[in-house]
Structure formats: C-alpha cells, structure tokens
Amino acid sequence: MKPSVTPKRRQGAALKAPRKAAAKPAVEKISQRGAKSQQTRFSSRLRAWGRHHRSMAWDSFQRLVRYPLGNLLTMLAIAIALVLPAALWLTLDSARLLDAELDESATLTVYLELSTDDAQASRIEEAVSAEPSVLETQMISAEQGMAEFQQSLGLDDALAGLESNPLPISIVVRPASIDPAAMEQLATTLEGLSGVDEVRVDLAWVERLRNLAELGRRVALALGALFGLGVLLVVGNTIRLSVESRRREIEVVMLIGATHAFVRRPFLYSGAWYGVGGGLLALALLSMGNHWLSLPVAALAASYGASFSLPQLDVTGSTILLSCSTLLGWLGAWLAVTRHLSSIRPR
DSSP, X not given: OOOOOOHHHHHHHHHHHHHHHHHHHHHHHHHHHHHOOOOOOHHHHHHHHHHHHHHHHHHHHHHHHHSHHHHHHHHHHHHHHHHHHHHHHHHHHHHHHHHHHHHHHOOEEEEEOTTOOHHHHHHHHHHHHTSTTEEEEXXXXXXXXXXXXXXXXXXXXXXXXXXXXXXOOEXXXXXXXXXXXXXXXXXHHHHTSTTEEEEEEOOHHHXXXXXHHHHHHHHHHHHHHHHHHHHHHHHHHXXXXXXXXXXXXXXXXXXXXXXXXXXXXXXXXXXXXXXXXXXXXXXXXXHXXXXXXXXXXXXXXXXXXXXXXXXOOOHHHHHXXXXXXXXXXXXXXXXXXXXXXXXXXXX
C-alpha cells in the first residue's frame, strides 16, 4: 500500500522543482560568458607602448644619474671621438669659403701690343667683352700697371730713371667658367684678336689648392668613419657590461614571456642618453677651442693684411652633430644587446 502524500508535501515539491529548473539556464549563461574572449583595442595597446617607452627612458636616465662619474667619463670619451671630425668639418667649411674667393680671383690677363693707343685698347676691350664666355673685363693702362708694379716691389727710385714705360696696356678678364679647359679655350680665342700680344693664364696655384681641399675632404670622411666606429665600440662595451650586470633580471623576465624587443628597450635608451651627453660635451669642447684659438688666428691674419675668423657650428650643424651622436649611441647599444641576448638562455 502506497503512502499518501499530504497537500503540504505536494506544495513544497512544486516549489522546489521550478528552482532546480531555473538554476540550469543560469549555469549555462555563466559558462557562455566565460567562453567569450575580449580583444584589446589598438589605441589601448598604443598607449601602453608609449607608457612603457616613457618609463624605460626615465628609468635609464635615472640609472645614468645614479653613477655620474663613470657615465661622465664614457660621455667624455664619446665627445673626444666626435670633436676631431667636427673640427675638420669646420675647417673644410672655411676651405670652401676660400675656394669661392679663389673662383672670383681666377682671371686671365690680356696684354696688348706696345704700339696700341687708348682708342684701340677700348675697341679691343669691347671685342673681349662681346665673347659669351667672358663675365667681366677691366682695363689697366700702362701708367696704372707701372704704379702697381712699383708699389708691389718697392722699387720707386730704381724705376723712376727709366726713359719710357716698358709695360703695355692690359685687360683683366674674369671668365664665366673657371674650368681649366674652358679657360684655355678662351685664352686661345682672345689671342686671335687683332692687337693682342699675349694672354696669360695661371691656374696652377688654384689647382693645387683644390687638390688640397679634396684631400682634406677625404681625410675628414676617413677620420669621421674611424671615430664613429670608436663611438660604437665605447657605447657597445659599456652596454655589454650593463647587460652582464643585469643578466639574472633578464633571464627572469624572459621566463615570464618578455620578448627581445622588450628587453632591449631600456638599454637602447641608455645608449641614446650616452650619445646625447657625448654630443653636448663635444659642442662644449668645440666652443672652448674656438674661443681659445680665435685671438691668435685673428692676429696671424692681421699680420698678412687680411681678416679671418674661425667658423662656428650654427643651429643646423649643432643639430646634425647631436643627431649623429645620438644615433651612434643607439646603434652601439643595439649591436651589443642583440649580440648578448642571443647567448642568454633562461633556465
């Protein structure tokens, strides 16, 4: 005989059944929520990347300030390696200015026949000026030539006893092109004019100075490359020691999934700081050297009756020097860290 179910028991069972039935969809809803993956936005990753770069830059700067003496010596070694190429660069700038002045002073001298009078000389000058390769002409009379000759040699009394002036009328020609071949061609053309006795072209000294300037440019490039390699070695050796001192720390962060780019970042900023400091010290050394040598150079130029001042780095030159030093520091750090990260195996 089955036991009878009272109305209270039936009511309790009816209340419990919906609760169990309602609990099952809730579990399924929770499990569905847990299965979904949320993707990080590109803007969020970019902000995190920027924050990490700022943090690493500031942290590397603090590490440099923490040991000022040793890091200052490293920056001073970089500055000394940069000063000589920069000084040669300034010297070549002065040589280029001198070369421009030499281009203006490169002329031909047309000597007329002794029997040529002033009217004939004026017509010859007009014919010379009509040449397309002639830029400017200047006539020098026989009296002016004698006065300049006496003044340059200091033989006023000796030449005063001459019965007649042996110097002819001359025309100084400034050519449009100072190419040796073009000037030789112009001299040949002018010698064919009527009344012209001789055309004198003297470009040997100009060619010598240009060859010296070209030699100086090549020497500056070679020294710049050698001292740039020296900067790479200095920064690379310093960063290598820093990597070795933090080897355990690098192994730990690589064990938890850090990439090589993440590990390299603080060392790259350290190398860039070394480059910036070395560039600033190089600018200071160049300024001190310019101030120290300016007076003797000005006195030497004044003794020859000329005025000359040592060139200085302008804003563009200073920016180029700082950019090169920063890039060399960064590159030296990158080479050192990349080489040593390949040998670190986290255990």
